[in-house]
Amino acid sequence: MIGLGLIGGSVLRAAAAVGRGVWGATASAADAEAAAADGFDASTDVEAALRRAAERDALVVLAVPLTAVEEVLRAVAVCAPSCLLTDVTSVKTGVLTAARAFAPNARYVGGHPMAGTAESGWRAGDAALFGGAAWVVCVEDDTDLGAWAEVARLAIDLGSHVVPLTAATHDEAVARISHLPHLLAAVLAAVGADGGPVAMALAAGSYTDGTRVAATRPALVRAMTEGNREALLPVIDEALGRLGALRGSLASTGGLAVSIESGYEGAQALAAARQATLSGVRVALGAPDARDGLRALGERGGRITSLTEDTAVGEVP
Template sequence: MADPAPDDSRTPGAASAFPVPTMPVPPVSVVGLGQLGGSLAAALVANGRPVSGWDVDPRARAAAEDQGVRVTRELTGVVVLAVPLPVMATALDGLRIDPGATVTDLGSVKVPVLDALGAAHGERFVGGHPMCGTERSGPDAVDPALFTGARWALCLEPDTDLRRWLRVAEIALAVGAEVVPVTAAEHDDAVAAISAVPHLLAAALAAAAGQAGPLALSLAAGSFRDATRVIASDPAFVTALVEGNAAPAAAALARVRAQLDRPWPELVADGHAVRTAAAGRRPVRVPLERSALLSLGRSGGAVTRRLAAFVEGWVPERPEPQA
């Protein structure tokens, strides 16, 4: 990507790539107060942000109220859908949403969600996916620190309203995440490789160990535990994750099968090299312009701070190979 832009963000009268007026920080309304939604609401309350929320589960509503969330069916500001993929399109049914509100989501698949919610909300919708969470679920799994240091993919399509995109990005930054600008299709291809396939492999490893018998399971230790941890997740969640992203997941799984057909020493060496490669971070400053932001994301970088006419972030920088 291009070198960092010069710092003219504090210069009076400096030109902006996209004029962004100063606006008051909007409130946040979270629909779905389980692990992700409840954690986001709790983290924002801790940051002094006004937060309201709703969940069909009265236990989740009560837990959110204990965290300082105002429970209501009236949604305004930035409306965050933190609900399972199968109910994403109907999550707002029966709720009253401000016509000017920005709508975003935390779903693990983006193209199908964009098709459904983009059609319903137009330029008001900004797709998102924080790359965090555990195999636990529900209000008992709420953790206000869940997003700290996490990457938060935020979709930037040709028709995305950049001002609304920035409002959602500011929420992610406020809870300690780093924002990765992507398109929905790019997100789904990438997440198939690093999320859908690991869930499928974890399921296959666990099932194969079960077939090996009780002795194998009794001897299982750290490597088996780590390799199968994610399949302790709700099976409905995992099924929605892989079936909702079926084509990219199948392509990513085919690449894994091809790797397994290689000579094992070569495979082990190459896998080890990828997993242990150390990369530094080079700070960059990027103008508020779609192609520049997407270039940052495609390079493996992320946004860490919003300025007036720019964002600050980083891109990976690997050491030069020794001669």
């Protein structure tokens, strides 16, 4: 583990809990000390941790802020140039591009567990954080499926199910369901607070829910939204278009039926997806079209729930 904050610290704990040999390093002396005090093999020597991974052919997991990824990849290229490498950052295209540029010989497979809290740092970590979560493990045209299976196995060992997608498909989806929610929460929290003490005194459930993630540390929100600029801009435009249409409709006819019904249908779509009946499916990892098969499964809303030596076993709606 490189990085021992909320996510890195949770992966380290969870991997240790299922019996994996783990060690970690982080630029944060506070997190390294806290992890060591909890009995983990942790230090601030990132290069030594990477060299040890190279010696043992261990899976290296980058759990550093997006802004620190390039620097750590440069260290990977020096200390563990051909290592098995994944990451847990919330944007995937940028990290893929950086991995190709700065650690071109690493067997890199992008990853993103869809789990987190508003907290940060080692102390906020929790071995149970990934239970029941979706964990995207990226499949590009040149992805080594042996490396992919190793990363998918880690995610499944930690209690998640695996969603195979390209980095680009991941980034487009998280723009909609993670980055836009953070930005709308920020807008709502600012407009609400502009209403002063009266607005704060009357705020109830709809406002509390709608602004909850606005309390996330700004640096984290900036890293994920600014780092996903290309996919996020058209999604913001969709939101602007819908909000503008709604405004126009209220101003002209006074009616909001279309906008409110669309939102209601969207809410029903989420509920339906969560209640869908799933059918079993298997993808042979040695087949020539295995990458297409994995991605097609992910794009249909499916998931991998276990792995045999040569087969990914999952389910699709």
